[in-house]
Amino acid sequence: MKLLYDRLExxxxxxxxxxxxxxxxxxTEILGVDLPYAIDITEIDGFDDLHHADGILKEAQERxxxxxxxxxxxxxxxxxxxxxxxxxxxxxxKGDKILVARHCHKSVHHAIYLNELxxxxxxxxxxxxxxxxxxxxxxxxxxxxxxxxxxxxxVVVSPNYDGVVSDIREIARIVHEKGISLIxxxxxxxxxxxxxxxxxxxxxxxxxxxxxxxxxxxxxxxxTALLHMNGPIANRERIRRYLxxxxxxxxxxxxxxxxxxxxxxxxxxxGARAFHIYAERLAxxxxxxxxxxxxxxxxxxxxxxxxxxxxxxKANLTSHELYEKLLRDYHLQMEMVAGxxxxxxxxxxxxxxxxxxxxxALLEIDGELEEPKCCAEISGELPRQEQVFTPFEIAEKNExxxxxxxxxxxxxxxxxxxxxxxxxxxxxxxxxxxxxxxxAVELLAFYEEQKxxxxxxxxxxxxxxxxxx
Numbered sequence: 001m002k003l004l005y006d007r008l009e010x011x012x013x014x015x016x017x018x019x020x021x022x023x024x025x026x027x028t029e030i031l032g033v034d035l036p037y038a039i040d041i042t043e044i045d046g047f048d049d050l051h052h053a054d055g056i057l058k059e060a061q062e063r064x065x066x067x068x069x070x071x072x073x074x075x076x077x078x079x080x081x082x083x084x085x086x087x088x089x090x091x092x093x094k095g096d097k098i099l100v101a102r103h104c105h106k107s108v109h110h111a112i113y114l115n116e117l118x119x120x121x122x123x124x125x126x127x128x129x130x131x132x133x134x135x136x137x138x139x140x141x142x143x144x145x146x147x148x149x150x151x152x153x154x155v156v157v158s159p160n161y162d163g164v165v166s167d168i169r170e171i172a173r174i175v176h177e178k179g180i181s182l183i184x185x186x187x188x189x190x191x192x193x194x195x196x197x198x199x200x201x202x203x204x205x206x207x208x209x210x211x212x213x214x215x216x217x218x219x220x221x222x223x224t225a226l227l228h229m230n231g232p233i234a235n236r237e238r239i240r241r242y243l244x245x246x247x248x249x250x251x252x253x254x255x256x257x258x259x260x261x262x263x264x265x266x267x268x269x270x271g272a273r274a275f276h277i278y279a280e281r282l283a284x285x286x287x288x289x290x291x292x293x294x295x296x297x298x299x300x301x302x303x304x305x306x307x308x309x310x311x312x313x314k315a316n317l318t319s320h321e322l323y324e325k326l327l328r329d330y331h332l333q334m335e336m337v338a339g340x341x342x343x344x345x346x347x348x349x350x351x352x353x354x355x356x357x358x359x360x361a362l363l364e365i366d367g368e369l370e371e372p373k374c375c376a377e378i379s380g381e382l383p384r385q386e387q388v389f390t391p392f393e394i395a396e397k398n399e400x401x402x403x404x405x406x407x408x409x410x411x412x413x414x415x416x417x418x419x420x421x422x423x424x425x426x427x428x429x430x431x432x433x434x435x436x437x438x439x440a441v442e443l444l445a446f447y448e449e450q451k452x453x454x455x456x457x458x459x460x461x462x463x464x465x466x467x468x469x
Contacts, residue, residue: 003056003059003060003260003264004056004057004060004253004256004257004260004261005039005257005258005260005261007046007047007056008039008041008047008253008257009038009039011039011041011046011047012026012038012039018041018044020041020042020044022040022041022042024037024040026038026039026040026041036254039253039254039257040252040253040254041253042250042253043250047253050075050077050247050251050256051244051247051249051251057075057256060075060256060259060260060263061073061074061075063260063263063267064226064259064263065228067263067266067267068193068201068203068212068226068228069193069201069203069204070203070210070228070229070230071228071229071230071231072228072229072230072236073226073227073228073229074226074227074240074243075224075226075251075255075256075259076211076224076225076226076227076243076247077223077224077247077248077251077252077255077256078223078225078246078247078248079213079215079223079224079225080105080107080185080187080211080212080213080225081105081107082225082243082246082247083211083225083226083227083243084105084107084108084111084155084183084185084211085107085110085111085114085242085246086227086239086242086243086246087183087209087211087227087239088108088111088112088115088117088153088155088183089111089114089115089238089239089242090234090235090236090238090239090240090241090242091152091153091180091181091183091208091209091234091235091238091239092115092117092152092153093115093152094115094116094117095115095116095117095118096115096117096118096152096153097117097118097119097120097148097150097151097152098112098117098118098119098120098151098152098153098154098155099119099120099121099122099141099144099145099148099151099153099154099155100112100119100120100121100122100154100155100156101121101122101124101136101155101156101157102121102122102123102124102382102427103123103124103133103157103160103382103425103427104155104156104157104185104427105157105185105187105425105426105427106419106421106423106426106427106428106456108155108185109391109419109428109431112390112391112392113391113392113395113432116390116392117390117392118390119387119390119391119431120144120148120151121384121387122136122140122141122144122156123140123382123384124136124160124164124166124382125137126381126382127300128381130298130300130311130313130341131311131313131338131339131340131341131380132162132164132298132309132338132341132380133160133162133164133381133382134164134300135158135164135165135166135167135300135302136156136157136158136166136171137166138166138167138170138171138174141154141156141171141174141175142174145174145175145177145178149178151178151180152180153180153181153182153183154171154175154180154181154182154183155183155184155185156168156171156182156183156184156185157184157185157186157187158184158185158186158189158202159186159188159189159199159303159304159307160188160425161188161336161343161424161425161427162298162307162309162338162341162343163188163303163304163305163306163307163309164300164302164303164304165189165199165302165303165304166302167302168182168184168202168205168206168207169205169206172205172206172207172208173206176206176233179233180233181208181209181233181234181235182206182207182208182209183207183208183209183210183211184202184207184209184210184211185211186201186202186207186210186211186212187211187212187213187216187225188213188216188217188304188307189201189202189212189217189304190212190213190214190216190217190218190226191217191218191275191306191347191348192304194266194271194272194275194348195275195276195278195279197279197282197283197305198279198304198305198306199302199303199304203228203230206230206231207230208229208230208231208233208234209227209228209229209230209234209239210227210228210229210230211225211226211227211228212225212226212228213225214226214258214259214262216345217306217345217347218262218266218347218348219262219265219347219348219349220258220259220261220262221254221255221258223252223255224255224256224258224259224262226259227239227243266348271348274348275348278346278347278348278350281350281352281355282305282306282346282355283305284355285308285355285358285359286299286305286308288359288363289308289310289359289362289363291363292310292362292363292366293366293367293369294314294315294316294366294369295310295311295312295314295315295322295362295365295366295369296310296311296313296314297309297310297311298310298311298341306345306346306347307343307344307345307346308343308344308345308346308358309341309342309343309344310322310341310342310343310344310362311340311341312340312341312342313340313341315366315369316369316370316371317369318450319337319338319339319340319341319342319450320337320450320451320452322337322342322365323337323342325365326342326361326362326365329361330357330361332344332357332358332361335424336424336425337452338380338422339380339446339447339450339452340380344358380443380446381439382427382429383429383437383439383440383443384437384439385430385431385434385435385436385437385440386434386435386437387431387433387434387435388415388433388434388435389415389432389433390433391431391432391433393433394415394416394417394432394433394466395417395432397417397466398417398464402466402467403417403464403465403466403467404464404465404467405459405462405463405464405465406462406463406465407461407462407463408420408436408441408444408457408461408462408463409441409445409461411436411441411463411465412436412437412438412440412441413435413436414435414436414465414466414468415433415434415435415436415465415466416430416431416432416433416434416435416436416463416464416465416466417432417463417464417465417466418430418432418456418457418458418463418464419431419432419455419456419457420440420444420454420455420456420457420463421454421455421456422447422452422453422454422455423453423455428456429443429444430444430456430463436463436465
């Protein structure tokens, strides 16, 4: 039973007139557009308050915790970003050291800046043949914690944008030996655990704080996500406090109803049947794509099969050309295009017709290709760079007028004051405070040659750096 949606729908049919926000006053005629004004309300009698939930929203979040196997769950209406910010800020104090995956989302770096943290980086294994980032190795986590025992929290992303999953169980065990929290950005893994075809979710593997984007891989509206907390280590009170500060004080009831309905779906028999069909269709799709000659379906040992990653590294076209061809000739919009591959994201809401169209298009394009050649001239591995200042320290220097703008092609050896990254996935090649390496410049040049948009820098083709003394 979709409790919140059902109550909102029932309320919309009644004759209550609202002298309260929002300003559309549930008038579905005023703009002549098909938007859910009739169920868009604020915190009125009978509908609870997300920031002090003790009624229908409390029940909805408790049900979410039960369905996703967490001790405690909170609705997020500002996306996974607000969960990542709250989880990190609530698990650290100003100036702490934090161990983070270097290919994490930019929101992790923003939390580092806000709490003036001193980051230490975990670099994922890099597969030079596939040109993508692999797992975060548990042994690297152990080594880092032994070398710097004053680290106060660990953040990893699993699965990563490409679908690669790390050994969260072993990483959690190592982290807990030090008595600190493991925060897992599982934004792309909200569908985990609902069918054995997919990996287990981090809630059941020992993670203390887990953030999931419902809207990414489950049928829920954009911007809806969940923050889960487990076990005795996470400082739940501080994390809740940051959620109260960072989340909107006027949370969307449309968003929350979408989450509640999504959770009702995955928890019931209808959801179980849908996931069974979804798993069968995905397996069939991947089996058909395994016959590609020059294009390649990428996989790894520990992997989320919902991500269909197609490599062009052995084909005589670029990833951008494949992306444009799928869009222009087949009307198939991909999720992301990277240096040598692109990603088609699937979900339990995909139809057989949609998956068949993708297979047909890729097989046709592959059949038209001639002798393969490698189009990639660079690996795409994240460069390892010297951290000279923390992001907060370098921001202060920038405010003091100690920066200058130069061409990023001439920036090798200079200390960056800006980020540089592709979005998606939003994993920085350069972080403020790092000394820019030759490898970073070459990687950005490769991205530019491949016609990717480099974000984070304020002025195209240039980057702000610390002035030479």
